[in-house]
Every structure is written in C-alpha cells, then in structure tokens.
Amino acid sequence: MKARRLLVYFVLGLALLGLIAWTMRETISLAVASRVATARLNIDGVSELPDGLHVRVCGAGSPFPDDRRLGPCTVVIAGTRLMVFDAGTGVRNLTRMGISPGRVDAIFLTHFHSDHIDGLGELLLQRWVTGGPAQAVPLYGPAGVEQVAAGLMQAYQLDQGYRVAHHGEPVLPPQGFGAQAQPFSLGDAGRVVVINEGELEVVAFSVDHSPVHPAVGYRIRYKGRTMVLSGDTKLSAAVQREAKGADLLVHEALSPRLVGLLTDAANTSGKARMAKLFTDIVDYHATPEEAADTAREAGVRYLLLNHIVPTVPPLPGLEEAFLGDAPRRFTGTLRIARDGDFLSLPAGSTAIQTSHRF
Ligand SMILES: [Zn+2]
Numbered sequence: 001m002k003a004r005r006l007l008v009y010f011v012l013g014l015a016l017l018g019l020i021a022w023t024m025r026e027t028i029s030l031a032v033a034s035r036v037a038t039a040r041l042n043i044d045g046v047s048e049l050p051d052g053l054h055v056r057v058c059g060a061g062s063p064f065p066d067d068r069r070l071g072p073c074t075v076v077i078a079g080t081r082l083m084v085f086d087a088g089t090g091v092r093n094l095t096r097m098g099i100s101p102g103r104v105d106a107i108f109l110t111h112f113h114s115d116h117i118d119g120l121g122e123l124l125l126q127r128w129v130t131g132g133p134a135q136a137v138p139l140y141g142p143a144g145v146e147q148v149a150a151g152l153m154q155a156y157q158l159d160q161g162y163r164v165a166h167h168g169e170p171v172l173p174p175q176g177f178g179a180q181a182q183p184f185s186l187g188d189a190g191r192v193v194v195i196n197e198g199e200l201e202v203v204a205f206s207v208d209h210s211p212v213h214p215a216v217g218y219r220i221r222y223k224g225r226t227m228v229l230s231g232d233t234k235l236s237a238a239v240q241r242e243a244k245g246a247d248l249l250v251h252e253a254l255s256p257r258l259v260g261l262l263t264d265a266a267n268t269s270g271k272a273r274m275a276k277l278f279t280d281i282v283d284y285h286a287t288p289e290e291a292a293d294t295a296r297e298a299g300v301r302y303l304l305l306n307h308i309v310p311t312v313p314p315l316p317g318l319e320e321a322f323l324g325d326a327p328r329r330f331t332g333t334l335r336i337a338r339d340g341d342f343l344s345l346p347a348g349s350t351a352i353q354t355s356h357r358f
C-alpha cells in the first residue's frame with residue numbers, strides 16, 4: 001500500500017516537472033541555444049587535440065543525396081596545421097564538428113568534378129567571416145586549380161563587395177577572402193612533394209579516374225604517422241604503392257551491386273538516360289572489394305571507405321551488402337565513413353582511435 005502511494009507521488013512529481021519544463025520551454029531552449037553559440041564561438045578544433053595526425057570526416061558522400069554523408073570533405077590536422085581535402089557540400093559540417101573555418105590553413109583538391117568543389121565558395125566565405133587570417137587561403141591542386149579559383153573569385157566578387165560595404169574593411173579585410181591557387185605539376189613520375197615542412201610532408205600522386213585528368217590522391221605524413229587519401233579512382237597501383245606501410249588508407253568506394261539496383265529501377269521506369277549515367281559511373285570508381293585488396297596488399301592496418309556510392313540508407317543488412325566480400329579480403333579495421341567520424345593517430349604511438357562526434 002505504502003509502495004503504491006510512493007509510486008503515485010513519483011508519477012505526480014514527474015508530471016509536475018514535465019509541466020514546469022513545458023511552461024518554461026522557451027526560456028530553457030534559449031539558454032541551451034546561448035550556451036551552444038558561446039561554445040561554437042570559442043572552438044578552433046585544434047588546440048584541444050594531442051600532438052599527432054587527426055582525421056575528421058566532414059563529407060563521406062558523393063553526388064548522391066545522403067542524409068548521413070554530405071559531399072566529399074576530409075579535414076586533416078597535423079600538429080597545429082589544419083588542412084581540408086576536397087571542398088564538397090560537407091564543408092557545412094565543419095562548425096557542427098567543432099572546427100572553426102577561420103582555422104583552415106590550406107585546402108587541397110583531388111580533381112575538379114563538381115561534387116569536390118561545390119562547397120568551396122562556402123568554405124572561403126566561412127573562413128573569411130569567422131576570423132581567418134587576412135590573406136587568401138592557399139588552394140593546392142593539379143593543373144586547372146587556377147581556373148577553378150579564378151572563376152569562383154569572379155562569381156563571389158559581388159558578394160565580397162556587399163559584405164565589405166556593410167561591415168567595413170577593419171572587420172572584413174577584402175584581401176582575406178578567397179583562394180590563392182597553388183597548382184602543382186606531377187611530372188613524369190606522376191608524383192610530387194607539395195608540402196615539406198620538416199615533420200609534415202604532403203605528397204600528391206596521379207590516380208586513375210579517366211576521363212578525368214588530372215586526378216590525384218594525397219599521402220600525408222606527420223611525426224611518423226602516415227595516411228593516404230585515394231581521391232576518386234578506380235583500382236590503382238599508385239594508391240597501393242603510396243599506402244605501403246601507412247597507418248590509414250581512406251579509399252573511395254562504389255558498390256556495383258547497389259548501383260545495379262538503381263540502373264534496373266531506371267530501366268524499369270523508362271529512364272534510359274539515368275540508366276546510362278548509372279552504368280557509366282561504375283567504370284571510374286573502385287569497389288569496396290578493390291579498396292580492401294589495395295589495403296591488404298599495402299599492409300595498412302585501417303581502411304576507411306569514403307565517397308560512398310550510392311546512398312546507403314540505415315537499413316538492416318545494407319552496409320553488409322555494400323561491403324560485399326571486402327571484410328574477408330581485408331582483415332584489418334574496416335569502416336564505412338559517416339560524416340562526424342573522427343580518427344586520431346597520436347604522435348609516438350601506433351594507436352588509431354575512432355569516435356563519432358558532432
Ligand atoms: Zn567524386
């Protein structure tokens with residue numbers, strides 16, 4: 001009897017608390033929003049990290065619409081340097097991931113397919129207005145990067161003018177907006193050292209994304225930790241060569257089986273043009289199994305699949321269908337990237353810590 005009375009009081013108490021929270025919902029939500037805003041204004045995404053190489057997935061997707069994977073974007077933090085590789089729609093995740101765009105030191109492009117550059121203007125703008133240095137950001141890429149930078153700067157010129165007129169030059173120095181193109185040549189060897197700053201080395205190398213030329217991947221080494229980004233490529237001996245002995249391989253992946261479902265659906269719906277597009281994309285990407293073979297042959301310990309084609313909704317068994325035989329071909333750690341994934345490779349260690357943070 002006593003227990004029953006206690007239960008009634010407990011339920012009534014909960015109901016009362018709920019009623020108070022409901023009545024004060026606006027005040028509570030405003031207080032939460034204020035705390036979030038303050039926290040976001042005071043983060044830079046770098047200073048709290050231990051020394052090492054850190055990877056934050058801002059966009060694990062492709063041109064296919066995917067709630068969990070925006071367009072290609074990978075943040076690499078090496079010591080105090082913050083670099084962004086590819087600038088797809090995933091750049092919108094930076095702030096959400098606790099990274100201030102004003103902190104971006106350099107941007108690297110793998111190639112100029114639209115899904116890899118359609119967030120670039122946004123990233124340049126965000127870097128400028130969130131207190132980036134009063135100089136345009138270096139934009140590294142193979143030949144063609146100067147054309148991309150010049151075209152984008154021209155398209156954003158009016159916007160830049162409006163903002164300077166509105167806020168004033170001391171707040172938004174005009175020279176802080178934009179990108180300084182830093183084209184590199186791959187030479188006969190098909191590879192070039194792009195950054196060599198002692199502890200940090202960034203190498204670009206040719207991959208096979210034909211008919212897209214040039215298209216590159218990147219190898220990043222910092223204090224003994226090494227990672228390789230494949231960029232968009234089909235099965236590539238160059239990726240395997242560059243990934244030899246690396247800690248981490250971030251490799252693109254397309255599932256022909258799932259793309260085949262889309263092709264069939266397009267054919268059944270009488271959409272021959274879509275069916276042709278779906279058929280065409282298979283031949284210039286790598287399958288999860290091919291990425292797994294590359295990782296195994298290179299001897300890497302961790303394979304992170306990104307540039308996921310097509311969309312993999314969170315349905316039971318669908319990730320397994322996407323991976324196919326990959327888990328049997330590569331027995332190290334294998335993960336399908338999602339926006340918000342955070343991999344940490346501390347200096348002076350062999351550890352790779354994985355978490356998912358937004
Ligand atoms: Zn792509």
Ligand SMILES: [Zn+2]
Nearest residue numbers: 111113209232
């Ligand atoms: Zn591409």
